[in-house]
Amino acid sequence: MRWITHPGWPGNLLAAVAGALTTLALAPFNIWPLAVVSLALFYVGLRHLSPRQALLRGWCYGFGTFAAGTSWIYVSIHTYGGASALLAGLLMLGFIAGVALFFALPAWLWARLLRRNEAPLADTLGFAALWAGQEAFRGWFLTGFPWLYMGYSQLDGPLAGLAPLGGLWLVSFSLALSAAALCNLPRLRSHRRSLTAAALLLLAPWLAAQLLQGRAWTQPAGKPLTVAALQGNIAQSLKWDPAQIDAQLELYRDLTLRARRTDLVIWPETAVPVLLDNARGYLSRLGDFASNRQSALITGVPIRQEVDNQRRYFNGITVTGVGEGTYLKQKLVPFGEYVPLQELLRGLIAFFDLPMSDFARGPADQPLLQAKGYQIAPFICYEVVYPEFAAGMAARSDLLLTISNDTWFGTSIGPLQHLQMAQMRALEAGRWMIRATNSGVTALIDPQGRITERLPSFEVGVMYGEVVPMAGLTPYLHWRSWPLIGLCAVIFGWALWHRRKAGQQLPAATAVQ
Structure with a gap:
């Protein structure tokens, strides 16, 4: 002692x-x-x-x-x-x-x-x-x-x-x-x-x-919505390889076309590894397919916009089919999505020159995503670990959604820690959380923070389940x-x-x- x-x-x-x-x-x-x-x-x-x-x-x-x-x-x-x-x-x-x-x-x-x-x-x-x-x-x-x-x-x-x-x-x-x-x-x-x-x-x-x-601090705001969350399990070494882009787009297209009819189809972070401007035709065709099924397709995709006469790139989410909206990520991962002191660090090692490490921060107070008539609070990867940030968006929502690419963590404990944080956000908000990832852990989480559906990690697959839009606010x-x-x-x-x-x-x- x-x-x-x-x-x-x-x-x-x-x-x-x-x-x-x-x-x-x-x-x-x-x-x-x-x-x-x-x-x-x-x-x-x-x-x-x-x-x-x-x-x-x-x-x-x-x-x-x-x-x-x-x-x-x-x-x-x-x-x-x-x-x-x-x-x-x-x-x-x-x-x-x-x-x-x-x-x-x-x-x-x-x-x-x-x-x-x-x-x-x-x-x-x-x-x-x-x-x-x-x-x-x-x-x-x-x-x-x-x-x-x-x-x-x-x-x-x-x-x-x-x-x-x-x-x-x-x-x-x-x-x-x-x-x-x-x-x-x-x-x-x-x-x-x-x-x-x-x-x-x-x-x-x-x-x-x-x-x-x-x-139960919150109450159902509508009937259950069926969900199909896709997990492509794309190796990180192939994610941004130009020679592999067509194969990735074909994989998510084919998984979507073969999936059951559901209200929501969710793809993970940067599932579309090309700029939204260059993928509009591809997403438009899939959006028509989703609309014919009365579905909303939500996917992660890099987005280019002009800001103050400068071309900026954002890590984003977009909705097509029976829904609308675009969201630009606000909480960026240092070195992973932007490089502090990049004038000094870029070029030292490959880690500081990753193709996704030059994203800009999205503006605050963005509108939520809309799908099937409901408001969805979106969080991209790292954003779900910020309690106060997540609470601000969750308070305006009916459902929570987080998309991620936890392949960066490999087989370490990182993805499971990340999943636990998403579960806590659902518990704090009293809302269902949909979590779609590239390699795991893809899951559905109920308002008590419990996992109701889950895909095995490091497998290609589609997770099916139901979520319920919720109304009301927890004291938090x-x-x-x-x-x-x-x-x-x-x-x-x-x-x-x-x-x-x-x-x-x-x-x-x-x-x-």
């Missing part, structure tokens, strides 16, 4: 191990109790450190989290980006070291401003508020990296009922609150009133979640994260005020050296 709570490399190593437990708490392992264990180890490991020591401890925790949970980055850079094994490893380590700072800064802030070792309840609340703030900040700063949020561990866990109430970050807040409260119970055994309060903080989220579990879609933001702000202010009032010395002066 001394190794965990005191400075030095043993404690830092244990912090990295604690961070790595996050991966086991999430898909595909889903050992959800490890989320509480990971947070508890992190909390205990910070409790007696100076701010500078806490900074390093937080960075070690973050390094362990992302080293274990984002191994698919190496696959993307080495296998599909053309970088050598050594260079891919160095780039991955550099990325992990950078994003680990998202945990270092909150650890420093908590040790410097919020920690009150003589007031365990304030300590507990401050830690939970700062954890939620860290996750929200990580999803915003420099376009964000909203991956490996702790709340995803509860998709099949006891706290899932909180997601429609306050979103993913309320679940994460509750996990951090429970972990810190659990750690503080032994310190409060001689203080009955404080012990009772700590027990309430520990139990309240779990009891509330159980009461809300399975509650109505209020978003503002109640949680307000609560965290009050906790911050209260903790700072009490600390100043008590005249507590800075942790640097009292830390165990």
